[in-house]
Amino acid sequence: MIAAMERGKSMGIVVKEKQFHLQTGKTSYIMMVNTKGILCHLYYGTQMENVTIGSIQIEKETNVDSLPVECAVFGTGDYRIPTVEVELENGSMANELRYKCYQIIEGKPKINGLPSTYAKEEDKVSTLIITLEDQYADYEADLIYSVFPSYNVITRRIRYRNTGKGNQPIKLHRALSFSLDFDQDNYELLQLSGAWSREKTVYKRPLVPGIQEIDSKRGISSAVQNPFLALLGETASEDMGEVYGFNLVYSGNFAGTVEVDPNHRTRVAMGINPFQFGWELVPGQEFETPEAVLVYSDQGLGEMSRTYHKFYRERLCRGSYQFKERPILINNWEATYFQFTEEKLLEIAKAGKELGMELFVLDDGWFGHRDLDDSSLGDWMVDYRKLPNGLSALADKIDTLGMGFGLWFEPEMISIDSKLYESHPDWCIHVPERAPQSTMHQRNQLILDLSRQDVCEYVIRAVSSILASSKISYVKWDMNRSMTDCGSISLNKRNQREFSHRYMLGLYYILETITSNFPNVLFESCCSGGGRFDPGMLYYMPQTWTSDDTDAVERIKIQYGTSLVYPPVTMSCHVSACPNHQVGRLTSLKTRGDVAMCGNFGYELDATKFTEEEKQQVKAQVVFYKEIRPVIQFGELYRLKSPYDGDGNEAAYCYVNEEKSEAVVFWYQILARPCSRLQRLKLKGLVPQQKYQILGTGVTAYGDELMKLGIERFIENGDFRSEHYVLRAVPM
């Protein structure tokens, strides 16, 4: 079988007898099939030209529990976490996968029904599919690797198949997207964890023997754990050392597991959460898993982030706004909440327009009879009490002001107090004969059963008819509760465990249909803030509301954590009122502006209430952001100071455009300290021999001076201070 393996070579993939060598511009990923036919992992790291030595351990090892494998199974000697668990028709759970064949495809095939990164012809992407089979059972696994040479990215996923020889169904209890074995355990695990309004806090901890895991059982990827983890080598920091990043392109229940075994080796596995998961495959059927995006960096977290940022901007996000500068918006949520009139909205929009803002967003409360969060979800019909002239009249008036008009929806939901519930009480997720949870904690609402086609079609119709009815150029797609009572009356008893994934397939179908039918609408995803800030949603919607916490100080940490994986252009960040509504903190308008400008900028307050002085300040902020917008949204991000280091009192960033001719620096200090107030900040990402002018300061200096000596500043006394600088290359 192994001898029959051909010699193959394709751009980025070299196959030599028993070895598969995946090469990006900077990395190598090597696998080999051992004498027993087990596909083993040999290496992932900086690029290697030649691999001639192979591995005696992999060839001779008789104990599978010690082998580094590419797809792990349980029941036949490997006691670590498996990648897949299959229950056969006779109820047995012992699995054994052996190499069968491979195939190389030019380009990257789409995944049926799931979001994924994509390749363009110029990327010269190749895809390797290695098929493994269980000789005692009727199933196979296709291990699918796509190699992006110029992006330094490898994507992985697995397709499981009932080969149907025995004419019996099989049941997947676990069907992860990948697992990867490392031959050492001296790593730190980095994860992005938190809660509502405290999303993506950076946590690092040394690996210890046993299992360490992040996961979601909430039906959304969640604010509690993001579907991302990284292993950091012993010397890894922001700019140095080895980092392995793993990010799942999925928005539902997931698990990212790291296990250190008794031999001090490490296994990383990721995919749909096996908890309460099950999937029946009848003969001939296949199960597609979500894709994982693997990034290796030997220059620390900074390079890992820049790799993810560029890749996601260019090969995950789509649509007419992908490369377009995003409008500066003003949103009425924190200005009015549910209590507004058409007149009030127009006043806010007009005030925003006078200050240079480009888009007015009407948030929650415009439909049904929604005066609180306890009614009307599902009834996507305008509330004439609040908008007596209708939605399209309001949209027209905003258009006449010269602004775009955006609208909030929460299409996956249904309120018990709604017409929709009256006519379709069975459309919500529920367990028959059990009252579904819709307490205050679940925001008094239920979730529609998107595993059902008829419900999905309703959502598409309801949202589309509003979008077609008025001049709407932006949609905020919200989702404000976790799932309970999981199951569907459309599934039979044997298939109830398929529910959570079927919900995701329904949601992705809806998103694909609506976003492609309205290609000129800018979609922003939201899940009580960043509760579904993941690559799955970014595939359909190129920006996400980063957090419901709009306090500038809180946002420094939230945005820093988010920036580890997700590009600044995808992070929506707004200036809100003072005192802040979430934490009551007082911060200056300058600091609030400087924090929000680090991403996709906007305002969320009552702009009619600004004083004259504030108006001048806001006007200047808007003009400034328009100037720096291309660098922030499409440049490269260099993190200079972390709010997670030391006492967490400072943070700083430097954004540099692709030509390295322009840079924007933001520097924050949280609390004033009674020592020297003269500080230096070393920049990154500039051209050492290039001279740069620091605008407005009269200072010019070479890139290497700015990076080695740094820029100087004298900090004024007071808490919550911020500075920004713009650097331009001086023609030489």
Ligand code: DGJ
């Ligand atoms: C939660 C969102 O995160 C907020 O920005 C706002 O849109 C509310 N929902 C509206 O209900």
